[in-house]
Amino acid sequence: MDSKDNLVIFDTTLRDGEQSPGASMTKDEKVRIAKALEKLRVDVIEAGFAISSQGDFAAIQAIANSITESRICSLSRAIRADIERAAEALKGANAGRIHTFIATSPIHMKYKLQMQPDQVLEQAVDAVKIARGLIDDVEFSLEDASRTEFDFMCRITEAAINAGARTINLPDTVGYSDPEEYGAMLERLINTVPNADKAIFSVHCHNDLGLAVANSLSAVKAGARQVECTINGLGERAGNASLEELVMAIRTRRDIFPVQTQIDTSHIVPTSRLVSSITGFPVQPNKAIVGANAFAHESGIHQDGILKFRETYEIMKAEDVGWSTNKLSLGKLSGRAAFAARLEELGISFDSKEAFNQAFVRFKDLADKKREIFDEDLQALVSDVQMGAEDEAITVVDLEVLSKTGQLPTAKISILYKDREHSSEAEGDGAVDAIFKAIEKLVKSETNLQLYSVNAVTQGTDSQGEVTVRLEKQGRIINGQGADTDILVASAKAYVNALTLMRNPGGLHPQLGGV
Ligand code: KIV
Ligand code: ZN
Numbered sequence: 001m002d003s004k005d006n007l008v009i010f011d012t013t014l015r016d017g018e019q020s021p022g023a024s025m026t027k028d029e030k031v032r033i034a035k036a037l038e039k040l041r042v043d044v045i046e047a048g049f050a051i052s053s054q055g056d057f058a059a060i061q062a063i064a065n066s067i068t069e070s071r072i073c074s075l076s077r078a079i080r081a082d083i084e085r086a087a088e089a090l091k092g093a094n095a096g097r098i099h100t101f102i103a104t105s106p107i108h109m110k111y112k113l114q115m116q117p118d119q120v121l122e123q124a125v126d127a128v129k130i131a132r133g134l135i136d137d138v139e140f141s142l143e144d145a146s147r148t149e150f151d152f153m154c155r156i157t158e159a160a161i162n163a164g165a166r167t168i169n170l171p172d173t174v175g176y177s178d179p180e181e182y183g184a185m186l187e188r189l190i191n192t193v194p195n196a197d198k199a200i201f202s203v204h205c206h207n208d209l210g211l212a213v214a215n216s217l218s219a220v221k222a223g224a225r226q227v228e229c230t231i232n233g234l235g236e237r238a239g240n241a242s243l244e245e246l247v248m249a250i251r252t253r254r255d256i257f258p259v260q261t262q263i264d265t266s267h268i269v270p271t272s273r274l275v276s277s278i279t280g281f282p283v284q285p286n287k288a289i290v291g292a293n294a295f296a297h298e299s300g301i302h303q304d305g306i307l308k309f310r311e312t313y314e315i316m317k318a319e320d321v322g323w324s325t326n327k328l329s330l331g332k333l334s335g336r337a338a339f340a341a342r343l344e345e346l347g348i349s350f351d352s353k354e355a356f357n358q359a360f361v362r363f364k365d366l367a368d369k370k371r372e373i374f375d376e377d378l379q380a381l382v383s384d385v386q387m388g389a390e391d392e393a394i395t396v397v398d399l400e401v402l403s404k405t406g407q408l409p410t411a412k413i414s415i416l417y418k419d420r421e422h423s424s425e426a427e428g429d430g431a432v433d434a435i436f437k438a439i440e441k442l443v444k445s446e447t448n449l450q451l452y453s454v455n456a457v458t459q460g461t462d463s464q465g466e467v468t469v470r471l472e473k474q475g476r477i478i479n480g481q482g483a484d485t486d487i488l489v490a491s492a493k494a495y496v497n498a499l500t501l502m503r504n505p506g507g508l509h510p511q512l513g514g515v
Contacts, residue, residue, distance in 0.1 A: 007259035008226035011037050011243060012046040013275060015075055017234035022470050022479040023279040030059040031066055032348060036274050038070050040267040049075040050089040051082045057089050064093035073097040078127030087134035098131040101141035104148040104156055121156050125163045132164035145170035146177040158193050167200045167226060172215055175208025183218035190223045202226035205241045212241035217249055220259055231275040232283055244268045244289040252316055269322035277379050280468035280479035282455045289321055332367040339363055346375060348382050369485045376457045380466055380483035394496040397421055401488050403431045411435040415496060432491045445499055447471040454487055467494040471502060478502045
């Protein structure tokens with residue numbers, strides 16, 4: 001390996017990523033993603049915002065107790081109670097970090113915080129000191145840094161480092177900056193602050209103008225040595241800088257970037273799929289690195305060039321980012337032991353023997369319909385089982401759909417709720433519409449359907465269809481998912497899953513203001 005600086009990869013899929021409307025995840029799902037991030041070898045996993053909810057606290061705690069290789073971090077406002085809660089959640093961590101922040105731009109200080117700059121500076125310093133009293137590794141963020149006055153940015157950065165912050169993060173919170181401006185800001189700050197050599201400078205860019213990755217890379221050239229990012233670019237509003245794009249840009253253009261990462265890139269695609277399947281946010285086919293078309297060549301000229309010499313049109317190898325790790329996992333004849341062993345390798349565990357047995361029965365059902373079972377199939381199947389375990393779970397018992405050219409489709413459905421079976425029938429503008437109407441006749445949820453999407457879990461016409469349904473009710477947005485080799489069954493499962501989650505506020509993540 002060459003002697004380049006290490007670039008710290010700080011993944012915030014479980015915190016900022018979860019702030020994408022509809023992307024809330026359960027504790028078990030977060031632990032599964034954290035295990036995948038550990039395999040990917042990310043340096044820091046921001047596991048949540050401990051004080052924001054009991055669910056977040058429990059998820060951080062569970063992650064801290066099960067991850068050994070990556071550092072686990074909790075976000076906290078610059079407030080004693082937040083910081084203490086973060087420290088409490090991180091107690092079991094092998095290596096922990098408290099990430100405390102306060103807004104520093106004139107617009108945020110005046111309208112949101114209603115504080116004077118000197119008060120903000122004092123609160124920041126106090127927060128860093130409190131955090132350092134509880135943990136060794138403290139990161140301080142100047143929220144809305146890219147719109148902060150330069151002199152104030154220097155003062156607060158210097159003071160936070162003196163108070164013990166080891167990492168200073170300069171977020172482009174509203175995705176307003178451009179690469180030249182943002183890189184220049186970083187360089188000027190590092191050259192101006194007298195104790196800059198005592199901290200690592202970090203960037204955290206939002207994608208409102210589609211510039212999050214470009215801004216982060218520009219900052220890296222200017223001296224940043226940590227980037228905050230998410231799998232698939234998930235995150236508040238238009239999302240955060242995407243981990244896979246950053247890492248592959250640095251690796252592919254090692255000639256121009258002065259850094260290297262320790263990411264095991266062969267786990268990028270499996271991790272992207274896991275996050276997509278858990279959150280129900282499909283990856284667009286033309287998404288760089290992880291989109292289905294990222295390595296597909298359509299034009300004859302391109303195909304001809306590739307066959308003659310791959311590098312004519314390909315700058316990366318698909319297998320380097322994990323496209324070929326779509327491993328044949330199990331088949332019809334695989335037994336309980338093989339099933340359990342493969343799930344363990346995938347980092348999937350169950351709370352009870354009953355949940356495992358339920359998953360095994362589903363696996364056998366699936367193997368009857370589909371000859372080859374891939375890791376993605378297992379992940380989809382397990383998500384289904386774990387969703388079904390909720391107290392308020394509604395499950396699909398039976399579905400019959402009649403669809404004939406020139407006639408309105410009809411759906412007959414039976415669902416199970418609190419040990420009782422309920423049945424209904426409805427017509428619709430399409431088969432899926434009929435199914436949803438039949439369910440609504442029973443549930444009367446008063447929700448609005450915001451999104452319906454279908455994705456193939458693997459290749460081939462026997463692939464399971466993974467359906468995402470997004471429902472909204474009084475401002476709350478929930479994504480439900482269902483997977484099945486029959487996409488109509490998958491649609492029904494996704495719809496009732498969203499209804500189940502809507503009834504289970506425990507699994508949700510109410511955000512505090514100010515992030
Ligand atoms: O976007 C932002 O400024 C943040 C901070 C809390 C780091 O998410
Ligand atoms: Zn953010």
